[in-house]
Amino acid sequence: MTTGIIRVLTSDDPGQVDGHGRLLAERLGLRTVSRCIPGQPRGIHDDASERSAGPKIVELARALERDGADTLIISCAADPALAATRAAVAVPVIGAGTAAAGVALGLGTRIGVIGIRDEVPPAVAALLGPHYAGHRRPEGVHSTVDLAAPHGPAAVLAAAGELVAAGADALVLACTGLTTLGIAPRLERELGVPAVDAVLAAGLLALRPR
Amino acid sequence: MTTGIIRVLTSDDPGQVDGHGRLLAERLGLRTVSRCIPGQPRGIHDDASERSAGPKIVELARALERDGADTLIISCAADPALAATRAAVAVPVIGAGTAAAGVALGLGTRIGVIGIRDEVPPAVAALLGPHYAGHRRPEGVHSTVDLAAPHGPAAVLAAAGELVAAGADALVLACTGLTTLGIAPRLERELGVPAVDAVLAAGLLALRPR
Numbered sequence: 462m463t464t465g466i467i468r469v470l471t472s473d474d475p476g477q478v479d480g481h482g483r484l485l486a487e488r489l490g491l492r493t494v495s496r497c498i499p500g501q502p503r504g505i506h507d508d509a510s511e512r513s514a515g516p517k518i519v520e521l522a523r524a525l526e527r528d529g530a531d532t533l534i535i536s537c538a539a540d541p542a543l544a545a546t547r548a549a550v551a552v553p554v555i556g557a558g559t560a561a562a563g564v565a566l567g568l569g570t571r572i573g574v575i576g577i578r579d580e581v582p583p584a585v586a587a588l589l590g591p592h593y594a595g596h597r598r599p600e601g602v603h604s605t606v607d608l609a610a611p612h613g614p615a616a617v618l619a620a621a622g623e624l625v626a627a628g629a630d631a632l633v634l635a636c637t638g639l640t641t642l643g644i645a646p647r648l649e650r651e652l653g654v655p656a657v658d659a660v661l662a663a664g665l666l667a668l669r670p671r
Numbered sequence: 672m673t674t675g676i677i678r679v680l681t682s683d684d685p686g687q688v689d690g691h692g693r694l695l696a697e698r699l700g701l702r703t704v705s706r707c708i709p710g711q712p713r714g715i716h717d718d719a720s721e722r723s724a725g726p727k728i729v730e731l732a733r734a735l736e737r738d739g740a741d742t743l744i745i746s747c748a749a750d751p752a753l754a755a756t757r758a759a760v761a762v763p764v765i766g767a768g769t770a771a772a773g774v775a776l777g778l779g780t781r782i783g784v785i786g787i788r789d790e791v792p793p794a795v796a797a798l799l800g801p802h803y804a805g806h807r808r809p810e811g812v813h814s815t816v817d818l819a820a821p822h823g824p825a826a827v828l829a830a831a832g833e834l835v836a837a838g839a840d841a842l843v844l845a846c847t848g849l850t851t852l853g854i855a856p857r858l859e860r861e862l863g864v865p866a867v868d869a870v871l872a873a874g875l876l877a878l879r880p881r
Binding site (some may be wrong): 669 | 763766770772773801
């Protein structure tokens with residue numbers, strides 16, 4: 462059992478490339494192999510970079526399947542190319558965003574979403590349907606770099622607090638930069654609702670007994 | 672970390688009472704404690720028995736929380752008293768039916784449901800929303816006893832096959848009798864789509880790292 466982790470950015474730093482896989486190994490005991498799409502050192506950050514990434518994600522998925530991965534994770538909360546990738550390979554393909562939304566639906570009924578763009582990831586909102594309870598971009602946060610800045614954690618906590626005050630009974634952390642920040646336990650402790658990390662949610666679904 | 676398993680039937684056979692908890696220990700490594708609601712040896716089998724079970728489920732949840740459970744599972748795919756139980760305790764409460772629906776939404780986009788009543792469990796259909804792709808009751812199956820009869824497994828496979836032929840790309844097994852039957856791996860192998868067991872899905876959500 463090997464889970465292939467598709468990183469939707471380009472890096473030759475193994476520590477960065479393996480970051481999500483290492484977390485899933487440590488926290489869930491998953492055996493993983495991580496690879497990057499080529500030619501996108503800034504990852505996916507707008508519509509054009511998302512379009513350009515799509516065929517590369519599909520190609521990388523095919524390669525990971527050929528090399529023996531029995532489950533694939535597209536490790537980005539925007540779920541880029543999820544449908545196309547599912548159509549291209551025979552193994553299960555899990556998108557981090559929809560995985561987090563699905564897990565959150567099992568834990569609450571009014572789901573708030575925290576992300577770093579102005580808009581909620583469309584696939585996440587579509588999955589939550591009538592259970593979608595709103596989206597917040599933390600103030601002053603426009604990229605994963607901002608999350609790691611001194612003001613990042615407090616801004617995330619404030620945004621999450623607004624969603625809970627407005628009635629959210631579970632949260633989706635819809636950016637894997639929030640995974641790197643490791644802020645979910647603090648949100649759960651201080652706000653008293655489940656805060657579902659997208660990478661860990663994807664790993665949980667990959668762990669599903671079969 | 673102890674997960675309290677609420678069995679919505681009455682039994683003094685420890686093997687039966689602990690069945691779901693034992694499965695979750697063996698397959699997912701969860702530490703569980705299982706207890707039954709009183710006075711319902713036939714469990715929940717119609718609307719009246721579901722109404723009667725509701726306050727007992729809430730009371731049992733309070734007792735398990737007092738005794739140290741940090742997560743609760745209502746181990747029935749109909750999710751009886753889920754909202755009332757969530758309102759009554761401070762720990763996360765997971766319903767087996769909605770857990771399976773949430774997990775299935777992370778694995779596919781057109782979700783078929785197999786159950787033992789004529790109607791899909793309302794909470795499961797509501798959660799799946801536009802992704803709900805239909806429900807089948809296996810022919811000749813009206814109770815968990817029928818599932819265990821010689822014709823049971825073939826009837827389940829036929830019903831699941833109809834759903835997949837009609838376009839379902841993932842299945843929810845919306846009766847814990849299907850857990851006991853252990854038929855999910857066979858459905859996945861023969862039909863090529865994820866078949867989400869309700870008890871295991873609930874256990875997966877209880878396992879979520881925090």
